[in-house]
Amino acid sequence: MKNIWIIAKRELGMFFNSLMAYIMIIAFLGFSGLFTWFLGSDVFFIKQASMESFFGIGYWTLFFFIPGLTMRLFAEENRSGTIELLLTRPVSDWQVVWGKFLATLILILIALVLTLPYYFSIASMGPIDHGAVWTGYLGLILMSAAYISIGLFTSSISKNQIVGYLIALFIGIFFQIIFSFMAGYTTGFGGQVLDYLSVSTHMDSISRGVIDSRDLIFFLSLAFLGMILTEANLEKSRL
Amino acid sequence: MDIIVENLTKTYGSQKAVDDISFRVKTGEVLGFLGPNGAGKTTTMKAITTFLVPESGNISIGNFSTSRDPEEVKKHIGYLPENNPLYTEMPVIDYLAYTAELYGIPKDKVRERILEMVKVCGLEGEKHKNIGELSKGYQQRVGLAQALIHDPEVLILDEPTSGLDPNQIIEIRELIKRIGKEKTVILSSHILAEVEATCDRIMIINKGKIVADGTSNDLRKGAQGKEILQITVEDGDKNEVFNSLKKLECVELVDFIDGKENSYEVQSTQNKSSRREIFKLCVDKGWTLTEMAVFETKLEDVFRELTMN
Numbered sequence: 402m403k404n405i406w407i408i409a410k411r412e413l414g415m416f417f418n419s420l421m422a423y424i425m426i427i428a429f430l431g432f433s434g435l436f437t438w439f440l441g442s443d444v445f446f447i448k449q450a451s452m453e454s455f456f457g458i459g460y461w462t463l464f465f466f467i468p469g470l471t472m473r474l475f476a477e478e479n480r481s482g483t484i485e486l487l488l489t490r491p492v493s494d495w496q497v498v499w500g501k502f503l504a505t506l507i508l509i510l511i512a513l514v515l516t517l518p519y520y521f522s523i524a525s526m527g528p529i530d531h532g533a534v535w536t537g538y539l540g541l542i543l544m545s546a547a548y549i550s551i552g553l554f555t556s557s558i559s560k561n562q563i564v565g566y567l568i569a570l571f572i573g574i575f576f577q578i579i580f581s582f583m584a585g586y587t588t589g590f591g592g593q594v595l596d597y598l599s600v601s602t603h604m605d606s607i608s609r610g611v612i613d614s615r616d617l618i619f620f621l622s623l624a625f626l627g628m629i630l631t632e633a634n635l636e637k638s639r640l
Numbered sequence: 641m642d643i644i645v646e647n648l649t650k651t652y653g654s655q656k657a658v659d660d661i662s663f664r665v666k667t668g669e670v671l672g673f674l675g676p677n678g679a680g681k682t683t684t685m686k687a688i689t690t691f692l693v694p695e696s697g698n699i700s701i702g703n704f705s706t707s708r709d710p711e712e713v714k715k716h717i718g719y720l721p722e723n724n725p726l727y728t729e730m731p732v733i734d735y736l737a738y739t740a741e742l743y744g745i746p747k748d749k750v751r752e753r754i755l756e757m758v759k760v761c762g763l764e765g766e767k768h769k770n771i772g773e774l775s776k777g778y779q780q781r782v783g784l785a786q787a788l789i790h791d792p793e794v795l796i797l798d799e800p801t802s803g804l805d806p807n808q809i810i811e812i813r814e815l816i817k818r819i820g821k822e823k824t825v826i827l828s829s830h831i832l833a834e835v836e837a838t839c840d841r842i843m844i845i846n847k848g849k850i851v852a853d854g855t856s857n858d859l860r861k862g863a864q865g866k867e868i869l870q871i872t873v874e875d876g877d878k879n880e881v882f883n884s885l886k887k888l889e890c891v892e893l894v895d896f897i898d899g900k901e902n903s904y905e906v907q908s909t910q911n912k913s914s915r916r917e918i919f920k921l922c923v924d925k926g927w928t929l930t931e932m933a934v935f936e937t938k939l940e941d942v943f944r945e946l947t948m949n
Contacts, residue, residue: 404742407741407742408742414734415729415730418729419729481725481726481727481728482721482723482725483726483727484725485686485691485721485725486719486721486725486786488690488691489689489690489691489714489717489719490739490742490743491711491712491714491715491742491743491744492711492714492742493711639690639691639692639693640692640693
């Protein structure tokens with residue numbers, strides 16, 4: 402546990418050092434603020450105290466931003482060769498993967514915490530479904546965990562950050578929209594499977610204020626799958 | 641802690657990078673790895689540090705096996721990889737602190753260790769700079785500092801002096817020699833003089849196999865078991881001198897040296913020296929012996945002989 406935290410601390414430091422963290426946070430606050438307050442179906446347009454538009458935009462901004470955060474984590478170590486030093490320190494491959502995962506998740510949490518003023522302002526304007534807001538945040542966190550682990554995996558397979566970013570988006574887009582799109586055209590069991598694999602299905606159900614174990618299992622297993630694949634990839638590099 | 645390598649084999653594709661090699665390095669010994677590029681030096685070192693998993697064979701550091709207790713093995717190794725990879729965007733001191741923490745150095749000792757490493761490796765003026773801003777020589781020192789920070793019992797250094805200027809090379813060699821007295825060190829190099837100057841024992845690897853192992857004197861003798869003398873004899877008839885030398889019991893071959901008047905190259909029979917006999921001969925015949933030199937086999941020649949096909 403200590404080793405995970407040491408690694409996470411360094412990665413967080415790197416995020417803030419390289420301005421990635423500031424860019425990500427400012428852009429995230431900017432986009433989500435813009436769409437929550439001014440553009441499209443913002444609160445003033447729908448005339449309801451609701452965070453729905455915020456979660457809708459968070460769903461897409463995180464999808465694009467997370468691979469940008471994770472792309473460096475392994476690709477850069479592979480490129481510069483520092484991975485060799487990291488893996489010969491007395492830490493396990495799992496601790497390395499967890500450390501990098503945790504650092505990214507903490508950064509996302511910081512960004513999400515900074516959007517709480519939106520919630521408080523909207524709540525002061527009218528009656529708001531508090532439960533739905535908190536589960537909405539939980540949904541964004543769970544979704545982030547899943548996309549971070551996909552991003553970690555794609556970063557670990559290449560020395561090139563951009564390749565890592567693009568492959569992460571390519572894999573992500575299936576869960577983000579393609580599966581749900583295909584589910585609309587597929588009937589029976591196949592349709593159900595596709596529907597279950599779609600992130601939007603689970604986000605919708607969570608942001609209604611209900612935490613279903615099926616949604617939790619979906620996000621957590623996706624996150625673990627990504628990390629297991631990353632770990633397997635590190636293992637493979639030793640052969 | 642001893643390093644014990646037994647029947648190590650590692651294949652890349654169809655090529656055997658390391659082919660069934662075994663050796664042991666004892667505590668307090670500095671072993672120099674020599675060999676042409678692609679001979680398997682780096683692969684062997686990576687396997688010892690657990691970065692590579694060998695196909696077959698065992699590696700132990702003390703009582704810990706790299707396959708069964710990798711975490712324990714890693715704790716006792718200080719490693720400087722080839723090309724010295726570093727986090728260029730980190731300040732020297734932060735990087736050393738991070739490394740120290742990962743090696744589990746207690747919080748109250750971390751500062752002390754870092755300052756000691758900064759001093760030992762001569763990084764005082766650079767400790768707050770980003771690693772990427774340092775010259776190659778200073779980066780190499782940072783690489784050494786990170787390898788030494790947890791005071792490991794085993795040091796694996798892959799080309800530790802590459803990219804350094806002659807002064808720095810001498811400093812680093814001294815450092816390795818000093819450290820090597822209590823630790824087990826393996827270092828690889830292309831520079832034969834360096835290996836000769838720093839190592840107690842030299843191992844030459846070619847095509848994944850050990851082709852020579854011993855002190856630099858052992859290697860010279862092994863390659864060239866016979867003494868070769870260059871002598872100059874004046875005041876005598878050339879042919880008579882030649883024939884008299886040839887008749888000496890301990891002499892196997894005599895040859896004129898081209899372009900050098902009255903000079904001969906004399907090769908003795910195995911394990912014999914003919915220096916005394918030649919001197920006596922000259923005294924008896926009334927010749928003047930003006931020059932006698934033992935022709936030293938250079939390590940370069942040994943290396944070429946063993947690794948050229």
